[in-house]
Amino acid sequence: MQPASDGARVVAERMSAAALAWIETLTDEQRDVGVWAGPHPDAERDAERRRWFYTPTDHGGLTLHQQRPAQQRRAMALLGTGTSRAGYVSAATVMGLENVLDHTEDFTIMFGRERGRDPGMYYLRVFGDPAGTAPWGWRFGGHHVSVSHLVVDGAVVASTPSFLGADPASSTLLGSLLRPLAGSEDFARTLMRSLATPLAERALLLPKAPGDIVGANRTTLSEGDRVLSLVDIWRAPFDDPVQQAGLQKTSDAVDDGANLSEDEHAVLALTAAPKGVPAAELDPEQRELLRQLLSTYLDRVPEEISVIGRYAEEAALDAVHFAWAGGVVPGEPHYYRLQGPRLLIEWDNTQRNVNHAHAAWRDPEADFGLDVLAAHTAAHHS
16 A cells, blocks of 8 residues: 555544534434444445445435434535535535426426435435544435545545536526536537547547446446446335336436447447547647546545646556547537546436436546555454
8 A cells, every 4th residue: 555645644634523523413313324334345244335326316324304404514514524615516516406406307206205306315424433543434425426435544545436417417597507517528528529530530439328327336347337227226126116117217218318239338338448549649738628627527525635636747647548429519418438547437418308417436446445445454454
């Protein structure tokens, strides 16, 4: 393991203080739901920490609804320690979009609960003891938000998977538009449209886009992973067969809309070897666009633990590949992927008439800090 940076320790201290401040307000009943066993290298024992979602399903933990206002405030303060200012505002805006989405759907979606589109259905769970010396972590998530951090030896060592989405991706305001993920969409489209024909042809994987990000909410990513159906990205089926049938209908509509053949699924499948065009072949202006695009993902976390700085090095940027699928005109279904060493970024905007965006940042080699957790255990318990 590489030595932890001072910044990673400073952020861990903030997280610990905020997590303890939240935990101390919990009743015994709340604590049973909100605080679980610490991270562990054994996959079965650590299974719950390694589960994550971005659909409006049960993310696991104590919902904001299950907390008093003062507890909610402390929960949001913990979220703030794991996000930059821009990341926090983006996440809070996405949470607020649940009210907009409810209005869009005429307040009819229920998902088997009292309210389907619900800004109170965001979950927080702490794993382990933030005051102790053993590894600990926490997860905050709900529809279109997933934040996860792991602390080992007093330093933040992992902050992925990280997910933000927006539905609607674009909403009318009085005199303007609300687009929480505009940068992630616009920088990428500008980059794709700037490519000369030979590069554009290599960057374009398919002229049509998948219905979702390819990696979905898998714990680990593997060679050949393909798009999952919506019904597979939920914690469990609904008890109510009518609700389950409704979800299946929506899932089938997404798959039918993408209309991918087996060969096309194979083209879009995840592979260890990056697809698309390497940044080494981009001109200086395009490389700067790529850096700006990367920052819309990597700067979700506090500056002290962001890895955006590594891409100031030309060699590191050279290794990042850019791939696109779908149309390049605004309003056309589209998808893109950024891939390089310890990096996989996926964007998809195809659903709800191309007004429903998903944006995921992964570290395929070290999501959930599994590499550091295993090394820590071997060093301290061998």
